[in-house]
Amino acid sequence: MKRIGVLMAATLVTVAATAGAQQAPATLVVPQTGEPRTLSPNFASDPHAFGPGSNVYSHLVAMDWGIVKGTAAYGDLAKSWETSADTKIITFKLHENAKFHDGKPVTAHDVKFTYDTIIRKKYPSLAVLKSVKEIRVPDDHTLVIELVEPEVGFVPMLAQISNWTAKIYPKHLWEGQDGFETGPHVNAPIGSGPFKFVRWERGQPVELEANADYFRPRTAVDRLVYRAVPDVNVARAEFDAGRLQFLPYDYAPPLAEVAALQRDPRVKVVFTPSHFSRDMQLNLARPPLDNPLVRQAIAHSIDRDAMNRLAFAGLWTPSAYASIESQKDWINRDAKFPAFDRARAEQLLDQAGLPRREGGWRFAITVAPPNFVDCKSMMEVAVQQMRAVGINARLEQFDQATWFSRVSQKNFDINCYFTRYGPDPDAYREHFATGGGRNFMSYQDKELDEIALKASMISDKAERQKIYKRIQEIVVRDIPYINLMNEQKTTIIRAGWSGFNVEESGFDTSYTWFGYYSVKPPGRS
């Protein structure tokens, strides 16, 4: 009897010791500048829902910041895919053990249901899915997408748009709804991603927890919480006090402070490049910007190094190419925008019939940057640099919504923009082809239109490279825009934490730009 008692006591001690050795749950609190509108990411573009949506839901294919190292798209639910010779038919093989958070398996039917609904309801990812002619499901784990026309960039574009929308919804829970904006799962999402939804009351944080049944190894973070912190300074104070583990780039500290942060051993400063640039768009429909000499002169008037020093404490990378460093395979290093040369700029403006008049001004022009800190500080410098050659440039400020609709209506002289060069270089068409969705400059070039269309339909890489290099030559010749800097994001992370989507240890395993699958808290690997 006594023996049993001793044995029991020993067991109890062991149990208690094991329990004590268990680590406290690792919680990652992500601050956001606002709260989500809903937790159904597919029906509208809702920036504060990208985070929760990307971690609760899976995607067919994904893309994360690994794009800057060259990974254009990788499989999330898709294990692999094959493209037919004419690039019109893509066959995806899906992971067989993926499950929704309610235990039901994820099949190709769910993917087809999601994409078909998006197309039928004209939701935002239609921008990419409009290329789809038909989606077929030969068996539960095979999905065939047939395109209307050959389109080499389809999978990378699908991966890119999956960052924001096109998350895979469970068919069995959404079938009864007309779209993705009604029903019980709009704000109580059931996905198949690395985190499960726990709780969200409006005005309170969104709480997620690690999904133990994820089809990949469970995340090292036990709990993921999205908290609305509208004030940038408060978020920074919370970070300094150690209550936030990292500050996303929306809360980037002023670059002038970065040197001090880099000296602090408790803080890790991460710079992440991207496949976007920061540049100036010139409205070709407005005189005197319709004159190529004037556009050349403006390009000559810009001193990118001074701009970098003044606007970014010298921490960004100026670029005079019509491409970006992260697009290594496609950049044409022989095609450059006119270099800084004030005398040449003045000379060209004289030639254009715009001599300095009374007061020393040649003509007046407005510069309207969007409400981004980087664009604003760059354009403040650009305005001064243009004034130095006799262009009476003036800064105009609008709120983001007004700026955006003015740009869409082509109601601007000069505009600071964020030209995209990837994931597939077919992006040039969106910006520079006649009628392209982001061709706010009213730029037209027949040769560019023809060869860009051709390049979007061929799969031979060498031939495509040749075409895209030619396109860059045409763009720097005509100067509908002037590239200035490679975009760069600044994130600060508490020492000991790693694997964030913005740093190399998180590339290609974050499952979207907003995914935290590979984050490792201190002491866990």
Next chain:
Amino acid sequence: MRLRRYVLLRILQLVPVTLVVIVLNFLLIHLAPGDISIILAGETPDPAYLQHVREMYGLDRPFLEQLWRYLVQVGSGDLGMSFRSRQPVFDEIIDRIPATLLLVGTAMGLSVVVGTWIGARIARRPGSAVDSLVSAGAVMLFSVPVFWFGLMLILLFSVQVPILPAMGMSSLDGPREGIGRVLDVAHHLVLPVLSLMTVSVGQYIRIARTSVAEVMGESYITTVRAIGFPDRRIVQHYALRNALLPVVTVLGLQLGLILTGAVLTETVFSWPGLGRLIYEAILARDTPVIMGAFIAMSVTVAIASLATDLVYAALDPRVTL
């Protein structure tokens, strides 16, 4: 009977006031540049989707028709659906009211009591060193921008000496019910209330001081003094009641802003109240929510001014309704 008629009349006046508020604000929102449907649809949307969004929200209709539809809808007691969350606007606003009432109400109540008390005390010795010091301090507090003061409080009590929380209304792992919940919320309430109070408390100190000092010069006070009542008793029993009228006026004005007066404070402290809802709605051009909030505001302003008049009549027998 006369009082009841008066109140009824004042409530009826609400209808034309609200109508004017709606029409003016509807016009103002539409005058603001920028296409709401583009904002709703996200950047560079598909033209077909954009059209779909316009139709869905009735944004493709002419302005007057949109206004008329809205008026009819509000007339039937429906504030519509939020563009952003697709939830009824009424629910969105009601959900946020308790948090705001708690924050602004606490701050306002404390400001009135503390401010009037301090003001009345220093009024007993006008021109003394304490009076000058407190009066100068009050002007300073009144002039401090509330968001800046909030940030300073956070730096002091949340970062340097981390004893008070700076974000939200409750702790992530705090108790969800019972006395623990109350204490948790109270803990979160300290800093935002303090920063809201700094602005208004100075105002009440100044007003209470001036009006008490004025009343103290009246001949009836001289009489009670001559009888030999102690100063404290004179202020509390004879001077304060008459001196309270200007305080009530200011309180009435501020009461009208009780729902929306804390936009900056709520933003700094991530407080889930109506102010932050309005702030986010304005950024997103969520017209139905903005309009709903304006209606709620005009109703509270009207009710507050009615309440002020009633209190006035009770305090001052010379005022009749």
